[in-house]
Amino acid sequence: MKRRSKKSPHPQLNLVVAKKQLWQEWLSQSKFKPLDRWLKQSFKKYPNLTREDKLKVSNDMFSAMRYMQAACYLESCYQAQSLLNALLWDKEWKQDCIHEIPTKEFWQWVYLLADKSGPGTKSENDRQNWFLKNRVQINDNIETYALVNGFRPQWLNLLKQRSLLQAWSAEQSRQFIKQQNIHLPIYLRINQEYQQADCLHHILHHIKQQGVHADLYKNVISVDGGTDVQRTELYNKGAFEIQDLASQQIAEALSLKPGFKVWDACAGAGGKTLAIAQLLAGKGSVTATDLHQYKLDELKKRAKRGQYHNVRSFVWDGQSKLRLPNDVKQQAGFDRVLIDAPCTSAGTWRRNPDARWRFSLEDTAEQLSIQKQILENACLSVRLGGYLVYATCSWQVSENEAQVAEFLAHHENFRLQSQTLLGGIAQQSDTMFVAVMERVK
Numbered sequence: 001m002k003r004r005s006k007k008s009p010h011p012q013l014n015l016v017v018a019k020k021q022l023w024q025e026w027l028s029q030s031k032f033k034p035l036d037r038w039l040k041q042s043f044k045k046y047p048n049l050t051r052e053d054k055l056k057v058s059n060d061m062f063s064a065m066r067y068m069q070a071a072c073y074l075e076s077c078y079q080a081q082s083l084l085n086a087l088l089w090d091k092e093w094k095q096d097c098i099h100e101i102p103t104k105e106f107w108q109w110v111y112l113l114a115d116k117s118g119p120g121t122k123s124e125n126d127r128q129n130w131f132l133k134n135r136v137q138i139n140d141n142i143e144t145y146a147l148v149n150g151f152r153p154q155w156l157n158l159l160k161q162r163s164l165l166q167a168w169s170a171e172q173s174r175q176f177i178k179q180q181n182i183h184l185p186i187y188l189r190i191n192q193e194y195q196q197a198d199c200l201h202h203i204l205h206h207i208k209q210q211g212v213h214a215d216l217y218k219n220v221i222s223v224d225g226g227t228d229v230q231r232t233e234l235y236n237k238g239a240f241e242i243q244d245l246a247s248q249q250i251a252e253a254l255s256l257k258p259g260f261k262v263w264d265a266c267a268g269a270g271g272k273t274l275a276i277a278q279l280l281a282g283k284g285s286v287t288a289t290d291l292h293q294y295k296l297d298e299l300k301k302r303a304k305r306g307q308y309h310n311v312r313s314f315v316w317d318g319q320s321k322l323r324l325p326n327d328v329k330q331q332a333g334f335d336r337v338l339i340d341a342p343c344t345s346a347g348t349w350r351r352n353p354d355a356r357w358r359f360s361l362e363d364t365a366e367q368l369s370i371q372k373q374i375l376e377n378a379c380l381s382v383r384l385g386g387y388l389v390y391a392t393c394s395w396q397v398s399e400n401e402a403q404v405a406e407f408l409a410h411h412e413n414f415r416l417q418s419q420t421l422l423g424g425i426a427q428q429s430d431t432m433f434v435a436v437m438e439r440v441k
């Protein structure tokens, strides 16, 4: 019997139709869900798409999320044949406005801004020429510059607070804005047993064989080009974990020593828990808690795969003092308490460009109050001489330095050791914040 070929007779057509349908489905949401997870789920409805097809659709949709507002703005300006006031225009703009611009023109702008358009139709060329003619004026004005680079002009005040603290020049602040739309590689944190030079090169080789670009820097591997490293044999053996560079630096900020008892209070699926367990080298323990059991279930699977035996986990909702495990009670508290706090995630826009459209002042206020409550309750479990480490994946001052200052003002028994913005313009990673506070009384 003849076997039916799995390949579609019209692969190009499949791709075009799938992209069109996916885009329409995506737009029909009243509030955008996280795009990466949404795509993974939605691709199941298109079994004929190849890996390359999926990569193309993903790349286009990620670009659309980076330049969504810019496309709407530039089309309005093009129709008016003048540059509209970006701040005022932004104040009126809502996610729904995307329905007001014809799909064809929307994608023309997205491709133009993402540097993906070639010579095209008259309509494309006219828009491109208009854009080039106005480019200097667009770049000269910080509000238009921000908008066209996917950064809402109304966020410039928040960026100003950050720039002042970092002592960034105007040029560096612009660099930060521009970087928010520059894609990041994924980073692999290599597990301890695989950190000898020959193992590292073996992993690098293994990853490169998947047809992607990979680099080794010290003992971290960066991967670019869209492979699913979680499907590789070495991942299943526990050789590495996917973890952003800044996130890896948070575990280092804990200054761990083997034997320490550590509490990871907002452990989620355990990205930092596992990095901590590794740094403890099998001596001491990590207590991992989170509001959600399903996240801790994932953490348990990961700990098992990586063979970390000194990790225990249970639910904690941040609303009261933790009941200390007996071994921790004996030493009157943890040596280290990490609060990797729930936050606005503004520092992850490079990786998840759609997240910026969920960002709001109301959400910030809500996160600030949850962070404060977690700090209040978690600090009660730090032993004398131990460290309370507070981290977020946000660049907002209110969630970071201001939150820490308020905590310290009301807790004389803690002294600030350091506070650092990780990522920012200094490194190709998410932007995170970490403050280390010692319990001195």
Ligand SMILES: C[S@@+](CC[C@H](N)C(=O)[O-])C[C@H]1O[C@@H](n2cnc3c(N)ncnc32)[C@H](O)[C@@H]1O
Binding pocket: 265, 266, 267, 268, 269, 270, 271, 272, 273, 289, 290, 291, 292, 295, 316, 317, 318, 319, 340, 341, 342, 343, 370, 374, 393
């Ligand atoms: C930034 S994420 C943690 C990421 C995790 N540490 C990692 O490295 O993968 C913040 C976590 O805080 C948890 N969370 C939110 N509200 C909480 C609360 N009131 N008490 C405890 N955990 C909470 C969330 O479920 C989420 O997993």
